[in-house]
Each structure stands twice: as C-alpha cells, then as structure tokens.
Amino acid sequence: MTVLTFTIAFHSPFRVGAAYARDGVDAAVDTDNALPGDHLKGVMRAAADELLGRPGGNSHWAVDEVFGSAATPSPWAWSAAEVIDPRPDTRDEKPEIRNGWEVTERHRVTIDSGTHSAKKDHLVLGEQVWAEKARFTVSRAGLRSPDGRLGDADHERILRCAAAGVHGLGAWRRRGLGWVGFTCDDKSITGDDITAILAIRNQEAAR
Numbered sequence: 001m002t003v004l005t006f007t008i009a010f011h012s013p014f015r016v017g018a019a020y021a022r023d024g025v026d027a028a029v030d031t032d033n034a035l036p037g038d039h040l041k042g043v044m045r046a047a048a049d050e051l052l053g054r055p056g057g058n059s060h061w062a063v064d065e066v067f068g069s070a071a072t073p074s075p076w077a078w079s080a081a082e083v084i085d086p087r088p089d090t091r092d093e094k095p096e097i098r099n100g101w102e103v104t105e106r107h108r109v110t111i112d113s114g115t116h117s118a119k120k121d122h123l124v125l126g127e128q129v130w131a132e133k134a135r136f137t138v139s140r141a142g143l144r145s146p147d148g149r150l151g152d153a154d155h156e157r158i159l160r161c162a163a164a165g166v167h168g169l170g171a172w173r174r175r176g177l178g179w180v181g182f183t184c185d186d187k188s189i190t191g192d193d194i195t196a197i198l199a200i201r202n203q204e205a206a207r
Contacts, residue, residue, distance in 0.1 A: 002140040004156060005185040006163050008035075008081060013104065013128035014170035014178040029127045031098035037078035039169065040136055041067065044078075044182075047165035048158055052201045062200050065148050066158050076159070077141035085133035101129040128177060135185075154200065157193045160184045 018030035052060035068074030083100030163182040170178040
C-alpha cells in the first residue's frame with residue numbers, strides 16, 4: 001500500500017471547531033482530534049485547485065480524479081494529524097497540554113461599523129491549539145477509477161505539490177491563526193514535478 005507522510009510546521013496557533021459545545025467556552029476545539037483528516041483533505045484540495053488553475057470554481061478534472069467527486073470516490077484516505085514536536089516549555093505561566101497540543105484561549109469581538117465600538121453580546125471566547133510540528137499520512141485506500149487518466153506518479157506528485165501550496169488552515173485565518181507549512185517526508189518536489197503539473201493543468205477534460 002502506498003503511504004505518503006507529511007509534516008506540518010505551525011507558525012501560529014490554529015483552531016478547527018469541535019462538533020460540540022463546552023461550558024465556559026463559546027468556540028471549543030476537540031483535542032482528541034484537533035486537526036482531522038477531512039480538514040487536511042479539504043485544504044489540500046483547495047491548494048490543488050489553485051495549482052491547476054481552478055480556484056473557487058469547478059474543480060480541474062485531475063483534482064476530481066485524485067481527491068474524489070460526486071461520481072467517483074477518492075482512492076486516497078487522510079489520517080488526522082498527531083503532534084510529533086510540542087511547543088517549547090519556556091514560559092512562566094504553564095499552558096494546558098492535551099494530547100501534545102498546547103491549548104490556550106482567544107477572544108474575538110464584532111465591531112459595529114456605525115459606532116466603531118464593540119457590539120453588545122458579540123464577544124466570543126474561543127480555544128486555539130498549537131504545536132511546533134505534527135504529522136499525518138495520505139494512504140492509498142482504493143483502486144483508481146478505471147476511467148482515470150492519471151498514473152500513480154501523477155497522483156502522488158499532485159498530492160505532494162498541493163501540500164506544498166497549503167499555508168493556512170482552520171478558522172479565523174484572517175485574524176492571525178492557522179499559518180502553517182506542509183512538507184512531504186518521502187520525496188522533495190523537483191523541476192520534473194512542476195513540468196508534469198503544468199502539462200496536466202493545460203489538458204482539457206475528456207469529452
């Protein structure tokens with residue numbers, strides 16, 4: 001089975017909201033699964049759309065082939081991220097650590113455009129998490145579509161190049177959260193990869 005391993009370097013805290021609430025916190029995180037596989041797949045897919053020239057619109061056919069579509073599931077599966085390098089313990093006030101993630105709180109306030117002051121009842125207390133580095137895998141989980149036009153090498157290079165294009169994840173990114181860098185542990189991106197990606201980008205969808 002083909003497995004690609006990726007390392008995430010965190011340049012700021014991030015938050016991926018939990019599916020449940022918790023007393024005393026308006027926006028909780030799930031530190032049992034702080035960075036789930038479906039979120040990692042989503043940010044890599046968005047980067048692949050950028051890479052292949054279809055940001056914010058209908059996906060390039062190659063993106064559908066690698067990441068899946070309504071008609072065909074992806075042959076790849078994403079694991080959740082796990083901390084491999086926690087934040088250095090250098091502060092006097094020790095933060096809470098859960099499953100290797102440093103957990104802190106952050107306030108967010110909505111400003112009234114008319115009065116330029118905080119809106120009543122619009123103060124949010126949310127959790128955020130941080131680590132130095134985490135790791136996740138993308139594994140071959142099924143067969144490629146029999147109608148597929150990409151070979152195994154192209155699947156892998158799209159995944160590796162898409163990962164390199166991810167620089168943000170989670171919520172509140174415009175407020176300084178979720179700045180990251182992804183690298184593939186198995187193989188660096190080469191000039192041949194870029195040439196192949198550009199050739200795929202220029203191929204029209206099959207009619």
